[in-house]
Amino acid sequence: MTDYLQTVDWSRAQFALTAIYHWLFVPLTLGLGFLVAIMETQYVRTGDAFWKRTTKFWMRLFGINFAIGVATGIILEFEFGTNWSNYSHFVGDIFGAPLAIEGIMAFFMESTFIAVMFFGWDKVSKRFHLAATWLTAVGANLSAVWILVANSWMQYPAGCTFNLDTVRNEMTSFWEVALSPVAVNKFLHTVTSSYTLAALFVVGVSAWYLLRGRERRMATASIAVASAFGLVFSLVTALTGDRSGAVVARVQPMKLAAMEALYRGEKGAPLTVVGLLRPHPVNGEAFYFSVDIPKMLSMMSFRDPDAYVPGIYDLVDGNPEHGILPTAEKIERGRRAVAELARYRTALDEGDEATQREIRALFDPATPQGEEFLREYFAYFGYGYLETPGQIVPHVPTLFYSFRVMVGAGSLFILILALVWWFNRRGDLDRRRWLLRASIACVPLAYAASQAGWILAELGRQPWAIQDMMPVSVAASKIPSGSVAVTFFLFLALFTALLAAEVSIMTRQIKLGPNDKE
């Protein structure tokens, strides 16, 4: 393996590590902010000091998570510029805009109101304080909008055109980028699943109090709010997940085929509920055994039980009957696009203006030959860097199992939250000790499910940094692999220390309960 390929692997590992740790802090912030705001609304509406005490307790846990998590995402932005400089330049204008909006609008909004939220008790009016709490929650979620818009563009690069001279993709339509079907679904699915995680956190901590026979009123009141909130949003998460599957089927068919381990495409494709994968498929058969729901994959993907769902072999080898181009052909077309870019570079070096004009026309969507070249060749630009068609297949077992962890856990959460809500409403939740223990177990499981979702989304995009446009193998900077390896371990140590600090401070505060000052 060359040093550059090692650099690519280390850079991917480093980015994955920082993103995974960053995402341990974010979802709780997204959801707990709203739960705290709902509790404070109860306080303002009723004037009952109990709700103020309850709000302050959960706000303290929100503050711990926020403080330890804040700025962990900055490392990801460093890495774009250093480890992924080719990628950053190639997409800069499009990727930069949502991130800049995030920084200016959402982060400052969040940071301004969080001070009022924590310092403003008894110093500003109740309603002003309540507004600050709601705006902090809204600000956190607005941050998520723009980050997820940027990520969605990598999955589905819409609303852009390639500028040959700057070697950058430039935004042609902000709304196509911000409101692409991938962006809308990704935002809704990500935030609603985060609300579910936060609800499970509140339910889990409250369940711990009930098991200990402490803070019964606060625990049952918190569970009433969180279980209802969580139940609603876990159901919405299921709906947005279903919609995400349909979008993936259209824009990233390989991701869908890989997460279903569907090697041969078929009409009326079944959905595998559970299954044990073979190390390698035998005659297209991926499983030792599986439990399937007939026609469900076709139904979920194309809203038609008899629709054709392409498999991995169809996408690699092509399927003329269904209009799927062989990957080998896409590689040839991509190489032609790369070759034209190389020819342009030579023409620039040699001052050959006639060739420059000729190639500019090819990349100009306003000319007929440009329109054809961009559609038939440049659309496969990224394939020009692949060596074999098989490289477009992501790691099937990881995708298959992470999808099932996410969906299985999500289904369990709906059941648990419904039961918790029901028994709490009847007033006998604290006698269902098995359910209280299950609620506590759901807290780490919610984090695992959330991470599994991201693993599915990001590993499912491989080998692409930007779908069809740029593989990770050319996106990385040519920096020594050793220095990337050093920073990998540096971040591992830093983030592990932060996580240990969070868990330690958080558990101490939970044990102290709401009676402690601040």
Next chain:
Amino acid sequence: MQTIRRVIRFYVEGFRSMTVGRTLWALILVKLFILFAVVKLFFFPDFLAGKSDEERSRHVMRELTD
């Protein structure tokens, strides 16, 4: 002027009255120091820094076509 004084007093009193928050602020400051003073300066030199827009474009064009 009066408003600015009130805002400053709001923050000063807020920071003074913190208990858990002090530990958190210490953590935040250590973290930011590591991120900006150590990681950013020593491990994350800007790869395309010091290049003009045209030089950056030519650099990436070379990277994509070599």
